[in-house]
Structure formats: structure tokens, C-alpha cells
Amino acid sequence: MKRVVIQELLDSDSGTPKEVAGSLRDLRMFNRWFGGVRTMSALLRQVASRTQLKELSWLDVAGGAGDLATLSQQSLAESGTTLRPVVLDRAPTHMGNTHPAVCGDALALPFRDNSFDVVGSSLFVHHLEPEEITRFAKEALRVARHAFLIHDLMRHPLHLTLSYLGFPLYRSRITRHDAPASVRRAYTVAEIREILGRANAGKIEIKTFYLFRMGVIVWKQPTTI
DSSP states (O other): OOOOOOOOGGGGTOSOHHHHHHHHHHHHHHHHHSSHHHHHHHHHHHHHHHHTOSEEEEEEETOTTSHHHHHHHHHHHTTTOEEEEEEEESOGGGOOSSSOEEEOBTTBOSSOTTOEEEEEEESOGGGSOHHHHHHHHHHHHHHEEEEEEEEEEBOOHHHHHHHHHTGGGOOOHHHHHHHHHHHHHOBOHHHHHHHHTTSOOSOEEEEEETTTEEEEEEEOOOOOO
């Protein structure tokens, strides 16, 4: 299945305030019930375990209203890890007031080097072209002390079929357009591994999760003196 770039409506707020709000609620549903929280929480736990940290600061890039950050925070608390998210999004209309939030560009993160333990994104990377993903990874690794995390969709014909079958569940016209568009724009595991290999990273670990999700940990290269 060839990757096809189709502009997603939520990216440009191409809808009424009610439609945008409905689409954001749909995203919350996807993350809660179809693997988003499970995937990102697993990645964060792995970083906490590897670094032996009981508290993690996390920059959630393109985190919108902070719903995933809240659910991940609750999930990690169950295993004794305190998660301290800061949400970054380019659209103020998508942002909530649950966590500290910053309006900014993922490709030019407005933070100093090593500002957070981890930098991560959820359902965002498929919006980027390969060269943009490489730039984002380099920026994320600059700002992160330990790792860059990616939770995203995997492109697959069956996944595309499921995105259409889900139409009765979607609250918004925007989601009915964006859900199949997202699957068509998504990458395969092999493609993501090849793209991230250009980012001067350390070890790259990729796992697959329920319902065509991938979870990626890009470890920062150890500093040499």
C-alpha cells in the first residue's frame, strides 16, 4: 500500500468550533480505547525503568488539549512513577488548561538543550514528510536528556478498512475525513527506522502494539568528552 499525502482538516481547523471540538473528542476516544494510552505509557515506563528514574519530565509535542498526557500520567502513577508533562502544540485552539502548555513549532522547539527527560509525540509523525521527521528527531534529541518517543499509526490495507468501518463511532465530519487520511499518510516500521537512522541517534527500538500502532524509542547518543 503506497503512502498518499492527503491534507487533514484538523491541521488547519477547517470546520466549525463544534466540529473541531468533536474531532478532538474522537482523538481522546482513539487514545483511550484503541491503543494510544497503552502504547505511550509502555514507552514511558521503559525509559523510567532503563534510567531508574521515579519521576519523568515529558514534553508532549502536538499534545493538543493534554488528554493523552493526563491518561499516561495516571497510568504511570499506578506503577509508582511520577510523570510531569508539558504540552506543546502549534494551535492555541487545540490546547487545554490541564497541564503547562506552550505554543510552538515541533521543528524548532523553544527550549534549551536537555530541558526534559523525554520528548515524545502521539499520532503526529505521520503528518510530517521524511525530511521533517529527521529534523523533528534531531530537535527532540537536543531537548531531551534521555530519549525521543514516537507513538503513531502503521499504514496497512486492513487498517484503512477499519478506519472506514469506524464511521458510526465518529462525532465529527472532520474525523470522517481525517481518520482514513491519517492511515494513508502513515509510515511502516521499516520506513520509520530508515528515516530515524539519519538523525544521529543512539539505539532505535521499535515495537508494534494493538490495532496497528507503533511505539518507538530513540535513545540519545551518550555525550563524549
